[in-house]
Amino acid sequence: MxxxxxxxxxxxxxxxxxxxxxxxxxxxxxxxxxxxxxxxxxxxxxxxxxxxxxxxxxxxxxxxxxxxxxxxxxxxxxxxxxxxxxxxxxxxxxxxSADFHARFHTTGKEYRYFIARSKLQDPFQRNYAYHYPYSLDEKAMKEAISYLIGTHDFTSFCSAKTEVIDKVRTIQEMDFNETDGFMVFRFVGEGFLYNMVRILVGTLLEVGSGKIAPRDIIGILDKKDRSFAGKTAPGHGLYLWKVFYK
Amino acid sequence: MxxxxxxxxxxxxxxxxxxxxxxxxxxxxxxxxxxxxxxxxxxxxxxxxxxxxxxxxxxxxxxxxxxxxxxxxxxxxxxxxxxxxxxxxxxxxxxxSADFHARFHTTGKEYRYFIARSKLQDPFQRNYAYHYPYSLDEKAMKEAISYLIGTHDFTSFCSAKTEVIDKVRTIQEMDFNETDGFMVFRFVGEGFLYNMVRILVGTLLEVGSGKIAPRDIIGILDKKDRSFAGKTAPGHGLYLWKVFYK
CATH class of the missing domain: 3.30.70.580 (Pseudouridine synthase I, catalytic domain, N-terminal subdomain)
Structure with missing residues (x-):
């Protein structure tokens, strides 16, 4: 068949x-x-x-x-x-081929997260980007990203409800850029834990707003405890952008 | 007050x-x-x-x-x-000032109508543009527009339910252009009748697809009968773009 x-x-x-x-x-x-x-x-x-x-x-x-x-x-x-x-x-x-499997054969995934930076919320974007009009320290966010990229135990950056045991994951690419009133985060990795991208975004926003110091990311990773990272950013800003196969 | x-x-x-x-x-x-x-x-x-x-x-x-x-x-x-x-x-x-009136003091309005031209409907545009992937004869549509622009009795181009008696209106500007997979119609006039923009768009699409000849527009205007014009294009492609005041 x-x-x-x-x-x-x-x-x-x-x-x-x-x-x-x-x-x-x-x-x-x-x-x-x-x-x-x-x-x-x-x-x-x-x-x-x-x-x-x-x-x-x-x-x-x-x-x-x-x-x-x-x-x-x-x-x-x-x-x-x-x-x-x-x-x-x-x-x-x-x-x-008969042995192809959409889940088990993925070699990686790309997610994007859209943040609307306009002062007032655009009604046409309300379901498609998270409205965050406050100022952000991009330098601090870039430093935080440098500690997150690579292979880490991401226990602090996934939902406490995550069922998998091994929480070591590799983030191959992670960056953001600003265009047309949006800040767009990009994440590429072999695999992501439950809520991981949204918690990474929420934490980066707390870094950008000065609530978390960039270097604190190292300690948060070490704690292996969800309660130390930032809030989970809302779902409506998140896009599963691409799934990679061999 | x-x-x-x-x-x-x-x-x-x-x-x-x-x-x-x-x-x-x-x-x-x-x-x-x-x-x-x-x-x-x-x-x-x-x-x-x-x-x-x-x-x-x-x-x-x-x-x-x-x-x-x-x-x-x-x-x-x-x-x-x-x-x-x-x-x-x-x-x-x-x-x-106290005598300002949002309805009676308008000097004109601009409407835009968005048509998505992608082969497959983009799920993110389903409420924001009318999906019309079929080929369109733009030259014929431009000719049809030349007969519609200006002052006419638009009885054929408004809902049969229209309650106003005087159906003479002036279309000052009317054009379209194609960008990023959308065809965008633009209408500027002192005032528009009920469903007028949507019937104009629906009629232009029938001209573009060859169902109505451009020169037939002159006859349709003359008939002063809604049943001779094209279908009413769906509401979700239409935007009240700007309202003008002195």
Whole structure:
């Protein structure tokens, strides 16, 4: 049975996150509902590179599924476009080998986090960027980033609810730039822990506003305790930007 | 009692239009609710330059109201920013003379209409631009515009429900350009009839797709009958861009 890999984008605003939850509108459940329609009511399970939380967006999430249907990949794109709700789009469909796995075969992920820097909140950006109009010390934030980049135990920078045991992760790239009234953070790594990007952003904002000294980051990493890092930045500024495979 | 003029912007997605309607969330009702809070429960009536329909956005709507409160205009901006929901923002507050009227004193309005031209619908644009991926004959559309610009009886280009009797209006400027995957129509005139901009856009798309010949526009104007013009383009692509006063 052919296996299909899809690159999908979604506006997370009206979803209770990616993963199926009873009584909630989720990306996975909308997707599986459409696949069931295409397969005469048969259940087709979808596997993603990972979950995204409520309000979090995706520009390049990757999923896979198996299907006995064999029409050309461009027809899959058209069928999805016709059947999916307008807040999810399938950008690309490829046939992959039977052993491909959207979650286990990722070699890395890129996340971006958008902060709106305008004095007044732009109503058109309210669901797409975190409004933070206060002044920020960019030099201090850059110094803090220098302590975070690389391989560390990120226990202090993930939700206390994180279930994985090994919390050592490698941040390969981490930076930010300001354009058109937005500060955009970029994170590239092999993998990220639960809420890790949002806690990193929240902590960097506290560094930028002088609540945390840049050098304190070293101590926060050492503590291995979530309570020492900054607040979790809101979900609606976060985008799963790209998922990498070999 | 001082009279205040405000320039406001709103994302029309979650509103049933500008004007108060029983049991519906509207821009006017949200605004008047906030003003009532500021005035210890007293009703303060708000007057806008005109209504906008359900789903229609505003970048520069103008309203006025009277209030005994006399704090500086920048404090009004801050108070509105704190109290209004995040899909409405007050950009500017000015004290105006007692005879100022947001509706009767307008000298013109600018509307813009956004059409998304990407092949697949961008989920992030679903409420902010009308997705129309089909090919368009821009030369034919420009010719059609040449027959619409100027002073005409626009009976064929307004909703059959329009209540005003004199349907002669002047379109001072009307054009479109393509940038970043959007086709943006721009309309400037002293005043527009109910649904006029959306019917003009819908008709131009039918000209662009070959369903209506450019020269047929002259006949459609002459008919003075709504049924001869094109479809009404959806509200979510439309923006009240600017309101002009002397």
């Amino acid at each position: 052919p296996k299909y890999k899809c690159v999908i984008a979604y506006d997370g605003t009206d979803f209770a996150g990616y993963q199926v939850q009873p009584e909630k509108r989720t990306i996975q459940s909308e997707f599986e509902e459409v696949l069931a329609k295409m397969h005469k009511g048969e259940i087709v399970k979808v596997t993603a590179s990972g979950r995204t939380d409520s309000g979090v967006h995706a520009k390049g999430q990757v999923i896979h599924f198996e299907s006995p249907l064999t029409f050309p990949t461009e027809n899959w794109v058209k069928a999805f476009s016709a059947l999916l709700p307008s807040d999810i789009v399938v950008l690309e469909v490829d046939i992959v | 001082p009279k205040y003029k405000c320039v406001i912007a709103y994302d029309g997605t979650d509103f049933a239009g500008y004007q108060v309607q029983p049991e519906k969330r509207t821009i006017q009702s949200e605004f008047e609710e906030v003003l009532a809070k500021m005035h210890k429960g007293e009703i303060v009536k708000v007057t806008a330059s005109g209504r906008t329909d359900s789903g229609v956005h505003a970048k520069g709507q103008v309203i006025h109201f009277e209030s005994p409160l006399t704090f500086p205009t920048e404090n009004w901006v801050k108070a509105f920013s704190a109290l209004l929901p995040s899909d409405i923002v007050v950009l500017e507050v000015d004290i105006v």
